[in-house]
Amino acid sequence: MNREKNKVILFPKWKEKLEVSSLQALEEKNFKEALTQFNELLKYGEGTHEIIIGKLICLIELGQFEEANDLCQLAMRDKSQEAYYHYVHIYLTLLLQTNRYEDLMERVQKELKDPNMPEVVKVQFQQLYEWSKQIHIGLREEKIFQHRKDLRLAIRENKVQSQWYLVNRLRQLHTKPMEDIYQWLQDPSIHPVIKTSLFQWLQDEQISRTVSVSKLGHTKCFIPIKTPSLQEAPQRNKILNHISDIEQKNPSLYDMIKQLLERYLFVTYPLLPNDEELSFIAEAIRFLGHTYMNGQSSEVYEDKLLFYINEIETCEKLYLSILDE
Numbered sequence: 001m002n003r004e005k006n007k008v009i010l011f012p013k014w015k016e017k018l019e020v021s022s023l024q025a026l027e028e029k030n031f032k033e034a035l036t037q038f039n040e041l042l043k044y045g046e047g048t049h050e051i052i053i054g055k056l057i058c059l060i061e062l063g064q065f066e067e068a069n070d071l072c073q074l075a076m077r078d079k080s081q082e083a084y085y086h087y088v089h090i091y092l093t094l095l096l097q098t099n100r101y102e103d104l105m106e107r108v109q110k111e112l113k114d115p116n117m118p119e120v121v122k123v124q125f126q127q128l129y130e131w132s133k134q135i136h137i138g139l140r141e142e143k144i145f146q147h148r149k150d151l152r153l154a155i156r157e158n159k160v161q162s163q164w165y166l167v168n169r170l171r172q173l174h175t176k177p178m179e180d181i182y183q184w185l186q187d188p189s190i191h192p193v194i195k196t197s198l199f200q201w202l203q204d205e206q207i208s209r210t211v212s213v214s215k216l217g218h219t220k221c222f223i224p225i226k227t228p229s230l231q232e233a234p235q236r237n238k239i240l241n242h243i244s245d246i247e248q249k250n251p252s253l254y255d256m257i258k259q260l261l262e263r264y265l266f267v268t269y270p271l272l273p274n275d276e277e278l279s280f281i282a283e284a285i286r287f288l289g290h291t292y293m294n295g296q297s298s299e300v301y302e303d304k305l306l307f308y309i310n311e312i313e314t315c316e317k318l319y320l321s322i323l324d325e
Helices: 012-027 031-043 049-061 065-075 084-097 101-111 119-156 160-172 180-184 192-204 234-242 244-249 251-268 275-294 303-320
Strands: 211-215 218-222
Touching (some): 049 065, 234 251, 244 251, 251 275
Antiparallel strands (some): 211 218
């Protein structure tokens, strides 16, 4: 059947009546009633800018933010339209009301690149940007202060999962490392996985002072900014070269062995093995990979190999005690 024949058209008087009553309901702040009437108009294809803007105002006032966001995205598609900046302004207001300050600032920066933006709109957008920036900075500082306080408490109470979460949240906020870190890195009671994240925090912030790290009975000094990341560590790549022959022969076994290696190194980092130890570690993870895959183990007679097998298994348990994948 022809779609044109099925198209329902509003009678001019009914359309005019709906438009007047919807805008009157909006003016009287009867947002629910106004929204119903705006939807009725839109259903019949009467999508003027005034009606869409009216609907957006209703949705925001009624707290229907998700639908308002979707309608804004749809309305802002055509930048050449006359009402474009009205839609953007409403969208920015929506971001402000829903505490999405970073999204608001990002959108304003994008819009300000337009050389044809009217000056009055530019001033309005810049004001919204500055408000958001100040609120965002204040909230960020509050978060940092609270996270630092909570981390100290989690350390005192030995709540390892909380420690992991808080250290990583503080890293994500790109905040200056706490002075406590230097003591925690030497504290034998701090979980080695937590120490890895603490040390990586120092690397994130390019700390250049000498730091002493104690882990698994060993202590060594490092300068975080000069210490290769775990992914770039030459020891890691050398061990991978030792086991590279397995990758083509048995990809599943290789993936398992590589995972064992990554977890072992993560727990020990930055105290990585010496070159003389690498072949033994490669042999130990080969042995463990075969054992885990076949479900049975053979006897190990070489003491040094047995030492690394036990150490890798210990590190695997330590890793999974926090990062149970």
